[in-house]
Amino acid sequence: MSASLSMLVEEGGALASTLGVSLGASGLAFVLGTPLAILLFRTDLALRGVFVALFTLPSAVPPFIWGMGWLSLASPRAGYLNRFFGEGTFDIYGAGGIAFVMGLSGLPLVLLAGAAALRRVDPALDEAARVCGATPLRALLTTTLPLALPSLLSGAVMVLLMTASAFGVPYLLGVSATPPTRVLTTRIYELVLLGGEGSLTRALVLSSALVLLAPVALLATWALGRAGRVRLSAGKGLSPRTLSLGRARGPLSLAVGAVCAGLVLLPLGAVALTSIQRSFGAELSWESLTFAHWTGVLLANRTLDAAGRSLVLSVGAGALVCALGLASAVLRRRFRRLGPAVEALAVWPYAIPGTVLALALLVAFSRDVRFILLDRVAFVLALAHTPWLLLLAYVVKHLALGARNSTEALAQVDVSLAEAARVSGAGPVRAFVDALLPLLRPALLAAFVLTFLVCVTEITMSVLLIPAGSEVLGTLLFELQSYADPASAAVLACALVVLVLLGQGALAGVRRRLPGERA
Amino acid sequence: MTAIALEGLEKAYGTTPVVRGLTLEVREGELVTLLGPSGCGKTTTLRMIAGLEHPDAGVIRMGGEVVAGPGIRVPPERRGLGMVFQSYAVWPHRSVEANVAYPLALQGMPKAELASRVREALRWVRLEALASRMPHALSGGQLQRVALARALVAGPKVLLLDEPLSNLDAALREELRAEIAALRARLGTTMVFVTHDQGEALALSDRIAVMNLGVIEQLDAPERLYREPGTPFVASFVGGANVLTGEVEQGVFHCAGLPHAFVLPPGLHARNGSATLVVRPEDLELGAEGTELPLSARLFLGHAAEYRFPLGDTLLRAVGPVLDVRPGQTLRVRVRKARLFGAE
Numbered sequence: 049m050s051a052s053l054s055m056l057v058e059e060g061g062a063l064a065s066t067l068g069v070s071l072g073a074s075g076l077a078f079v080l081g082t083p084l085a086i087l088l089f090r091t092d093l094a095l096r097g098v099f100v101a102l103f104t105l106p107s108a109v110p111p112f113i114w115g116m117g118w119l120s121l122a123s124p125r126a127g128y129l130n131r132f133f134g135e136g137t138f139d140i141y142g143a144g145g146i147a148f149v150m151g152l153s154g155l156p157l158v159l160l161a162g163a164a165a166l167r168r169v170d171p172a173l174d175e176a177a178r179v180c181g182a183t184p185l186r187a188l189l190t191t192t193l194p195l196a197l198p199s200l201l202s203g204a205v206m207v208l209l210m211t212a213s214a215f216g217v218p219y220l221l222g223v224s225a226t227p228p229t230r231v232l233t234t235r236i237y238e239l240v241l242l243g244g245e246g247s248l249t250r251a252l253v254l255s256s257a258l259v260l261l262a263p264v265a266l267l268a269t270w271a272l273g274r275a276g277r278v279r280l281s282a283g284k285g286l287s288p289r290t291l292s293l294g295r296a297r298g299p300l301s302l303a304v305g306a307v308c309a310g311l312v313l314l315p316l317g318a319v320a321l322t323s324i325q326r327s328f329g330a331e332l333s334w335e336s337l338t339f340a341h342w343t344g345v346l347l348a349n350r351t352l353d354a355a356g357r358s359l360v361l362s363v364g365a366g367a368l369v370c371a372l373g374l375a376s377a378v379l380r381r382r383f384r385r386l387g388p389a390v391e392a393l394a395v396w397p398y399a400i401p402g403t404v405l406a407l408a409l410l411v412a413f414s415r416d417v418r419f420i421l422l423d424r425v426a427f428v429l430a431l432a433h434t435p436w437l438l439l440l441a442y443v444v445k446h447l448a449l450g451a452r453n454s455t456e457a458l459a460q461v462d463v464s465l466a467e468a469a470r471v472s473g474a475g476p477v478r479a480f481v482d483a484l485l486p487l488l489r490p491a492l493l494a495a496f497v498l499t500f501l502v503c504v505t506e507i508t509m510s511v512l513l514i515p516a517g518s519e520v521l522g523t524l525l526f527e528l529q530s531y532a533d534p535a536s537a538a539v540l541a542c543a544l545v546v547l548v549l550l551g552q553g554a555l556a557g558v559r560r561r562l563p564g565e566r567a
Numbered sequence: 568m569t570a571i572a573l574e575g576l577e578k579a580y581g582t583t584p585v586v587r588g589l590t591l592e593v594r595e596g597e598l599v600t601l602l603g604p605s606g607c608g609k610t611t612t613l614r615m616i617a618g619l620e621h622p623d624a625g626v627i628r629m630g631g632e633v634v635a636g637p638g639i640r641v642p643p644e645r646r647g648l649g650m651v652f653q654s655y656a657v658w659p660h661r662s663v664e665a666n667v668a669y670p671l672a673l674q675g676m677p678k679a680e681l682a683s684r685v686r687e688a689l690r691w692v693r694l695e696a697l698a699s700r701m702p703h704a705l706s707g708g709q710l711q712r713v714a715l716a717r718a719l720v721a722g723p724k725v726l727l728l729d730e731p732l733s734n735l736d737a738a739l740r741e742e743l744r745a746e747i748a749a750l751r752a753r754l755g756t757t758m759v760f761v762t763h764d765q766g767e768a769l770a771l772s773d774r775i776a777v778m779n780l781g782v783i784e785q786l787d788a789p790e791r792l793y794r795e796p797g798t799p800f801v802a803s804f805v806g807g808a809n810v811l812t813g814e815v816e817q818g819v820f821h822c823a824g825l826p827h828a829f830v831l832p833p834g835l836h837a838r839n840g841s842a843t844l845v846v847r848p849e850d851l852e853l854g855a856e857g858t859e860l861p862l863s864a865r866l867f868l869g870h871a872a873e874y875r876f877p878l879g880d881t882l883l884r885a886v887g888p889v890l891d892v893r894p895g896q897t898l899r900v901r902v903r904k905a906r907l908f909g910a911e
Binding site: 462464465467468469470471472473474475476478479482483486487 | 647
């Protein structure tokens with residue numbers, strides 16, 4: 049115990065950076081997200097639909113890729129912005145840069161939490177303030193905003209948790225900074241790579257510190273959620289009236305457009321530009337643009353190899369997450385007492401930082417696991433140093449997606465649909481397959497696509513668990529960016545962004561078919 | 568011939584008993600209604616007949632064969648029933664036709680025969696024109712008719728109806744009620760109908776079983792049930808009667824704990840002692856004679872009016888000709904007809 053404590057004290061720097069970076073990121077997301085949420089969801093701002101889509105994009109694209117974008121823009125010497133404004137104007141390296149990139153990546157969490165709350169605030173409350181003599185702006189600031197604040201804050205807490213568990217961005221922007229910024233996740237990674245009994249123990253102690261963040265953050269969101277129980281809009285068709293911006297509409301729309309372009313489009317553009325530059329840091333000119341990297345990277349055996357492995361693992365993870373999620377939802381419904389425990393077991397790992405989960409699996413399966421049944425049949429589970437350990441990690445981490453989607457979908461379908469099939473002459477299994485499964489399919493499909501997309505771009509757990517010599521897309525991106533050339537990494541990043549956007553498009557299509565959306 | 572026999576059925580959810588020793592015989596071709604307030608165990612009883620719930624004790628026989636009892640549990644799919652649910656339970660991912668075809672498809676019926684049977688069933692409920700529609704394009708009444716066709720298509724001996732009309736508006740309810748009666752006349756199917764609406768029960772049933780707290784309080788033909796309620800509960804549930812407790816003393820009823828007293832009609836030979844007085848609203852007369860009571864409200868019903876008098880912590884309701892009276896006025900109320908139940 050005291051040994052663990054003294055280790056924690058020695059690693060105080062990593063602990064402090066984690067806290068600082070996380071608080072910075074969640075603060076940025078909150079400060080930026082609150083006015084944006086009001087402008088996007090409560091006013092008549094121009095092009096709101098486009099802005100909402102663009103501002104929520106950061107949640108679909110992995111933070112690591114945003115980090116790459118900002119690195120190409122604002123690395124002190126070669127960054128495009130610094131070449132324009134003069135060398136050294138911006139420096140993305142270090143704690144500030146990590147907080148900035150993670151804050152922007154987490155912005156959708158605040159925006160979406162705010163949107164949900166703003167939509168639920170009874171418009172009559174706002175109108176009551178107007179009738180009392182408040183101007184529209186004053187009514188908004190004194191009535192709607194305080195009611196939506198708890199949800200906005202709980203979004204910010206989620207950003208805090210997400211930043212504390214982040215690995216890719218802190219590694220990219222922290223480890224090679226001068227002086228290096230080490231957070232808990234990157235420190236754990238270093239210790240595991242270092243190997244040896246002492247390092248591993250130290251990594252486990254740091255993990256315990258990191259894992260404690262999850263319950264604290266969840267408790268905070270729970271408390272905020274209780275404070276934020278906002279009265280539901282009464283009656284149908286009472287959609288909140290949008291606040292007319294009047295003469296400020298044009299300038300405000302332009303300002304939001306500029307922020308959107310600067311924070312979302314610019315880094316993506318930088319990644320794209322890097323991918324077609326002959327060499328990063330060289331003078332920009334038309335002659336220096338080339339697609340050589342594209343063919344070079346996308347057709348390389350190494351890439352195809354990694355893509356194949358990622359595909360198998362992600363499809364496998366998606367399928368298992370759906371199957372196990374459905375099973376947990378059905379169990380929950382069937383067995384009142386045992387059910388919630390099963391569901392909790394399925395949902396909890398989602399809140400555990402990927403680094404910690406990966407380390408736990410690494411330790412648990414460092415030796416082969418043997419089951420012996422009835423003294424006769426022996427099962428040997430030798431997962432260490434195989435990609436299957438990664439599959440297990442993907443499934444455990446994302447089980448919540450399958451469980452939650454299934455539970456919600458199952459709660460919306462009427463049990464008497466299955467009972468009607470039973471009375472019609474179908475057995476219990478047949479009744480489930482014929483009457484309920486078709487109605488659950490869109491929800492399961494959504495869980496599958498979501499899991500697939502997250503796993504295919506996953507870096508945090510992959511770098512710890514993938515056996516030496518074999519790669520997945522996430523680790524390939526990580527390796528190319530960290531040790532090879534930024535241009536090749538940018539090509540892979542662009543390809544992944546395209547894949548993610550296609551997947552999100554498919555997801556939007558699936559969501560439209562969810563029960564309950566149909567009304 | 569007995570179609571369904573329930574003997575001493577018991578069912579509890581956790582420690583709450585829902586059905587307590589229920590016994591009932593339904594004859595072939597008969598329509599028996601289980602009528603009662605929510606929570607009286609009527610739906611649970613129906614679900615036990617369907618096989619969707621298993622009784623804790625007791626035996627269910629269908630056509631002489633035990634389908635549920637100690638050690639015997641025939642699953643719903645092998646009971647050969649039809650059932651209509653309150654929520655319609657029409658499968659949203661299947662067309663009207665496919666919904667109705669499902670029970671036949673499970674039997675492995677050849678395509679041609681299946682198609683003609685489905686057409687016939689849809690004709691019964693007048694939905695031939697909508698055969699290829701998807702359920703989301705149908706109204707509530709149409710959905711319930713799909714459910715009816717689906718329940719009847721395989722020619723079940725028994726049709727179970729679980730509050731099939733409750734989710735419909737008044738006009739549709741009337742229409743579908745007539746349709747169920749017509750189908751019954753045509754097919755002669757034995758039906759067990761569950762409802763909390765006394766009007767529905769009185770209009771449709773051969774016999775009504777009034778249920779309260781998990782037991783049948785009275786099982787009788789509608790007219791008899793209405794005219795001669797066997798218990799105060801049946802009288803108040805089926806006729807909306809006023810139920811008062813008190814003492815009878817030489818032809819006068821004294822309300823318990825209240826200063827009010829009513830002179831009983833001469834025909835009512837009552838023993839002295841504690842009793843329950845049951846009076847229908849239309850059997851109370853407002854006029855020159857009777858007990859003086861302050862009027863608290865007058866509700867205009869069109870052909871008549873309802874008059875309300877506070878009586879302790881309950882209300883005495885009378886229905887009669889429309890009078891020009893105001894709340895606060897004192898009126899005289901006379902009991903013209905009543906039933907007395909001895910105290911238990």
